[in-house]
Amino acid sequence: MSSQPVRIFDTTLRDGEQSPGFSMTQPQKLRMAQMLAALRVDVIEAGFAAASEGDFNCVRSIASEIEGPTICSLSRCNPGDIEASGRALETAAAKRIHVFIATSPIHREHKLKMSREQVLEQAVGGVKMARELVDDVEFSAEDAIRTEPEFLIEVFEAVIAAGAGTINIPDTVGYTTPGEMGRLVSQIRQGVGNIDQAVISTHCHNDLGMAVANSLSAVEAGAGQIECTINGIGERAGNASLEEIVMALRTRADHYGRQTNIDTTKLHPASRLLAGITGTFVARNKAIVGDNAFAHEAGIHQHGVLEHAETYEIMKPEDVGVQKSDLVLGKHSGRHAVSDRIKALGFDVENVDMASVFKSFKALADRKKRIYDADLEALVTGQAARGGPWQLSALRVVSGSGEEDASASVSLTHESGEVHSEESSGDGPLDAAFKAMIRATGLALRVSGLAVRSVTQGEDAQGEAEVRAQWGESELKGTGVSTDIIAASTQGLLEIINAASRQVNRQSPPREDAPARNSV
Numbered sequence: 001m002s003s004q005p006v007r008i009f010d011t012t013l014r015d016g017e018q019s020p021g022f023s024m025t026q027p028q029k030l031r032m033a034q035m036l037a038a039l040r041v042d043v044i045e046a047g048f049a050a051a052s053e054g055d056f057n058c059v060r061s062i063a064s065e066i067e068g069p070t071i072c073s074l075s076r077c078n079p080g081d082i083e084a085s086g087r088a089l090e091t092a093a094a095k096r097i098h099v100f101i102a103t104s105p106i107h108r109e110h111k112l113k114m115s116r117e118q119v120l121e122q123a124v125g126g127v128k129m130a131r132e133l134v135d136d137v138e139f140s141a142e143d144a145i146r147t148e149p150e151f152l153i154e155v156f157e158a159v160i161a162a163g164a165g166t167i168n169i170p171d172t173v174g175y176t177t178p179g180e181m182g183r184l185v186s187q188i189r190q191g192v193g194n195i196d197q198a199v200i201s202t203h204c205h206n207d208l209g210m211a212v213a214n215s216l217s218a219v220e221a222g223a224g225q226i227e228c229t230i231n232g233i234g235e236r237a238g239n240a241s242l243e244e245i246v247m248a249l250r251t252r253a254d255h256y257g258r259q260t261n262i263d264t265t266k267l268h269p270a271s272r273l274l275a276g277i278t279g280t281f282v283a284r285n286k287a288i289v290g291d292n293a294f295a296h297e298a299g300i301h302q303h304g305v306l307e308h309a310e311t312y313e314i315m316k317p318e319d320v321g322v323q324k325s326d327l328v329l330g331k332h333s334g335r336h337a338v339s340d341r342i343k344a345l346g347f348d349v350e351n352v353d354m355a356s357v358f359k360s361f362k363a364l365a366d367r368k369k370r371i372y373d374a375d376l377e378a379l380v381t382g383q384a385a386r387g388g389p390w391q392l393s394a395l396r397v398v399s400g401s402g403e404e405d406a407s408a409s410v411s412l413t414h415e416s417g418e419v420h421s422e423e424s425s426g427d428g429p430l431d432a433a434f435k436a437m438i439r440a441t442g443l444a445l446r447v448s449g450l451a452v453r454s455v456t457q458g459e460d461a462q463g464e465a466e467v468r469a470q471w472g473e474s475e476l477k478g479t480g481v482s483t484d485i486i487a488a489s490t491q492g493l494l495e496i497i498n499a500a501s502r503q504v505n506r507q508s509p510p511r512e513d514a515p516a517r518n519s520v
């Protein structure tokens with residue numbers, strides 16, 4: 001078996017982008033391509049140059065600006081498509097033309113209305129034409145999985161003889177199983193006489209939820225390239241997910257014995273960037289990049305992770321670019337996790353009446369889905385949940401169409417009675433409101449994330465906003481719920497502002513009459 005790294009061919013910007021809900025503008029595609037280069041994918045399929053002027057321009061700009069990966073454009077096996085790909089790729093340092101034609105009987109009869117001989121001739125013609133323009137040509141037998149194996153072998157042998165350096169086996173309709181895929185790759189390795197001159201690739205769709213398993217099975221049988229996408233986006237149920245394939249190969253190196261060139265610490269940022277650009281968030285429980293992938297709420301799990309992370313984690317969060325495991329405090333949390341968080345908040349647990357705090361914690365957790373740092377602090381200090389010192393007493397936002405055109409004016413009232421008012425412009429009303437609020441309090445906070453999701457249904461759905469902000473070395477989180485996204489988000493930030501202000505107060509020397517910090 002090869003010791004070469006498995007090549008990662010990313011088709012987020014082609015197969016992913018062509019699916020409903022995932023279209024991207026040219027600057028967005030370029031931004032995503034920069035991230036894919038930082039991730040160190042081997043090939044970026046930048047688009048289908050002949051599909052539209054927009055697609056052509058996207059491929060051309062990625063070819064001109066991105067260094068590192070090979071830049072690829074898809075083409076049918078006809079002169080117009082191949083020439084468009086060749087022109088769009090002109091400036092790329094490393095370029096590939098990817099030609100395809102369907103080979104299965106159902107596609108030949110109903111879509112192409114072509115015989116086997118005609119398909120074979122067109123496939124070979126397409127590869128030869130592409131080779132006149134570039135040295136690196138990939139051939140895909142669309143719907144390979146439902147193609148007669150002996151015909152597939154005949155086509156692959158002919159296109160390799162014509163100059164294809166990669167032969168791709170697409171499971172276009174997501175129909176195959178891991179066992180079948182492994183056997184097909186072995187059959188191709190044995191049956192295609194000149195297979196040593198080409199890399200075997202797979203391109204699996206996820207209609208039956210087996211795209212990743214099928215791709216990994218192909219690797220076990222000797223495939224050298226996997227086509228996949230960030231967050232598994234792609235036609236219908238999507239393509240094999242890049243992050244899952246890469247982390248399966250890395251985490252189970254003992255089993256697969258193959259690595260990739262991917263910088264895995266960029267997996268989470270790449271997933272977030274794509275979600276932000278397309279406005280489609282990944283499910284919480286999505287492997288590798290979902291919010292819950294490194295979150296633990298059950299008490300037994302939290303205890304285990306605190307003692308030794310490997311008890312419940314097979315990967316390190318920092319290996320995929322997540323700062324640290326998230327011990328979510330809720331009704332399932334145990335005493336260990338609660339006392340650990342109290343310690344992290346700066347309290348001396350030796351002097352906290354943990355039995356009573358834990359009892360109140362459980363009672364609160366029964367009422368509230370998630371317990372945040374501010375709630376826990378309030379329990380320890382005896383303050384009301386989500387208490388001050390700051391209150392948002394006035395907020396006005398105005399939207400605008402250009403950058404920095406939105407503005408906000410806020411007034412925050414401190415428990416001392418002082419009112420701090422500020423105005424700010426921003427890149428959208430929320431950005432302006434956040435800037436004004438932070439400025440009003442004088443805290444060195446930097447908002448690092450915002451996720452909004454609806455928590456009820458219907459036109460007047462309540463939205464929950466989770467705001468994250470960097471506060472020195474730590475990240476603080478706050479939430480707000482409202483039918484108005486701006487109100488929910490500013491509530492979330494206010495919770496963070498109050499948590500940070502209380503920490504500042506704790507760090508300042510205690511007043512003579514103040515109760516000792518450790519005596520709570």
Ligand code: KIV
Binds near residue numbers: 015140168173
């Ligand atoms: O799914 C498919 O068959 C494809 C090919 C064009 C590779 O996307």
Ligand code: ZN
Binds near residue numbers: 170203234235
């Ligand atoms: Zn596809």
